[in-house]
Amino acid sequence: MNLRMLTMFWALGAVAAAAAVDGLRMPADVEQVIFVKRFTYSSNHYYTEFINSRWLPGGNLCVLDLKTRQVRELVPEMATGVFERYDLSFDAKRVVFAWKRGPQDGYRIYEVNVDGTGLRQMTFPQADEAELERAYRVEPGYPHGTDDLCPCYLPDGGIVFISTRCQYGILCDGADNFTTTVLYRMDGDGKGLAKLSNSSVSETGPSLLPDGRVLYTRWEYVDKGAVSVKGLWAMRPDGTASAEIYGNDVALPPTLNFGRVIPGQPHGYVVMGVPHYPQNNVGTVIRLDLSKPIRTREPMTWMTPYVDIRGEGGFDFEGQGGAWHKDAKGQGSLFADAYPLSAELFLVAHKPAGPPWNDPAGYGLYLLVGAGAVQELYRDPAISCWRPMPLRPRPVPPVPVSPVNPELAARNEAACMVADVYHGLEGVPRGTVKYLRILEQVPRPWAAKFKGDSDEYDQQHIVITKDTHLGLKVQHGIVPVEADGSAHFVVPADANIILQALDGNCLAVQTERTFVNYRPGEVRACIGCHETPESAMRPSGAARENRLAFGRAPSRPGPQPGEALGQRPLHYPVDVQPLFDRHCVSCHGGGEKAAGGLDLRGTPTQKFSVSYEALVPERRKGFHDRGLLGLVVGENHPKTGHVEYLPAYALGARSSVLGAMLSRGKIALADPAQQARAERLARKHADVVAQLKDEEMLPLMNWIDTNCQYYGSYWGRRDLSHKDAPDFRRVPTFEEARGTRAPAWVAVRPLRSG
Secondary structure (H helix, E strand, O other): OOHHHHHHHHHHHOHHHHOOOOOOOOOOOOOEEEEEEOOOOOOOOOOOHHHHOOOOOOOEEEEEEOOOOOEEEOOHHHOOOEEEEEEEOOOOOEEEEEEEOOOOOOOEEEEEEOOOOOOEEOOOOOOOHHHHHHHHOOOOOOOOOOOEEEEEEOOOOOEEEEEOOOOEEOOOOOOOOOEOOEEEEEOOOOOOOEEOOOOOOOEEEEEEOOOOOEEEEEEOOOOOOOOOOEEEEEEOOOOOOOEEEEOOOOOOOOEEEEEEEOOOOOOEEEEEEEOOOOOOOOEEEEEEEOOOOOOOOOOEEEOOOOEEOOOOOOEEEEOHHHOEEEEOOOOOOEEEEEEEOOOOEEEEEEEOOOOOOOOOOOOEEEEEEOOOEEEEEEOEOOEOEEEEEEOOOOOOOOOOOOOOOHHHHHOOEEEEEEOOOOOOOOOOOOOOOOEEEEEEEEOEEHHHOOOOOOOOEOOEOOOOOOOOOOOEEEEEEEEEOOOOOOEEEEEEOOOEEEEEEEOOOOOEEEEOOOOEEOOOOOEEEEOOOOOOHHHOEOHHHHHHOOOHHHHOOOEOOEOOOOOOOOOEEOOHHHHOHHHHHHHOOOOEOOHHHEHHHOOOOOOEOOOOEHHHHHHOOEOOOOOEOOOOOOOOOOOOOOOOOOOOOOOOOOOOHHHOHHHHHHOOOOOOOOOHHHHHHHHHHHHHOHHHHHHOOHHHHHHHHHHHHOOOOOOOOOOOEOOHHHOOOOOEOOOOOHHHHHOOOOOOOOOOOOOOOO
């Protein structure tokens, strides 16, 4: 279709959207609307607006008078920069906003009175900002220092915002030019800066819930598609009690961003459904009813039903007769920044059909009514308008209380209380689970950057795995589960903690494919596996329950049977290859010795080793899988998917032919054909199986249970071309694996030129 035909196609399918809403009246207390004028961002991902949008300065923070249609600029002296997002104080007297001075400056946070007086800067570049830019800049257009964005007022007088001050790189960015934003807070005077979360990939869009918690979008992938899940989470203003609100099991739309609660609707929210790329947080408006099952798509109602994101890489628009057309250019009707006035009435930024999604002046301010009808409020033909919000006071939410255990806080630890691990763990007989394994997903620090791309693989700037997960995992150890299914244990604070339920042989029964971030001194309680927020327990209530683990001091993670230490990196050459060297390579060696065509030698390949590449499925050059490891999740293969809840025993060694073959009857596979194959192989390898010791088997099973990681840290050279370098494939310590600064043995890498 040519552009004219496409425009007609979309227009015919969106008549309701274009129609005026006769007789519509704004709520009586909405007389003015505050908004941002800004040329449309041109970023290529939803989270890279501040990284790779074209530098198009201009615009302002503005107020629209709905009666006179007059627009007033609050800070005309800042019109030479770019305004990002803002928030209005609860008394509607002040505005906090993010602003970028020039193309080589980071965004900083400012505050101004609604009458334009009292402008002040609240965040500033770090003391080492110039050094960061020299060291980490990749592309000339992005300084790669720090950025502070998307501020939001807190009920305790503070301000929450997102920032790159964590200095983490996005895990699926081989060039390592995309930086992670996590939640920070500061006091109302700009002091008391504190990091609230530790995500490996970006968090965005904080807003306030009526109970005083911060609602935000968290992007994460823990053994699931890398672009599938950007769902709604909430935390208290101090970062404690983080909990899923919606979307952790929803693949499409891949991004649910800028959520807000609907007034008077305890379970009602509105959220933008947008693609991962290419776009600018524009897409479709979705209303959520979270009284419905949150592990499904059932809570979602499309308020703009003629636009959707039904796959990655662009937008889908409904045309005449209900036919849908995919368009990466986004020339249909698009929406952004939905602000709910009621369950049926929303302020929105909107682009009518015709121009592409990144048209610099394509968006205006509209009312969205019911199922897709819109009414124009204001447009500036020279520049886009964004983020409309009523200029009126709001109730101040309560300040949630967050008790802190001072002893735990002093050790930078938190405590977790599980009432009954069997809650939600269907098909697992009581008495099966004996331990919980404590794992951590470690973000990739900027300090692990290198010049060039020789150590990149499958979008991993520093390769960790072959076609499995993209982030680093480390192990903290195991803790006991009591006979009644309860557990009580400490975990490191400010870490992305993943739990696995284990049987008596330390084999994974169930794996948590997400993480929880605990703050120092926090004490949290949950009911069990796969709980929903509605079933979560309050610490005070949990402590009163008559659970065996709650009557004792919390356990400290310790070693698994046969291990010297519980805390260790997960490093294939040390954990797994020695077993193959001792028992397997005499038959499964090179050339004619490769029985069954399976070579289990540790001979280095370009990025890994012969045995590792022989076992792990190949997904990049045509799918190939020997079927020995069970379900191995490839976070990049596909990028969307793998988000659905998996039952017990679906992942890990208890789904693996190799695991069952070597287990001496401890593993029985659910698939009869796979079990028969494992039994045949066990008989064929009976002499080897008889020689294996439990302490040899545990690291192999551990490796399969944790989705087949190869390297145990982000540090050092990987590619075979660096084999003579002193930091080539060096075995890391646990402390080095978790560290954010390069160990002394890492080769010095020159600072980048400007």
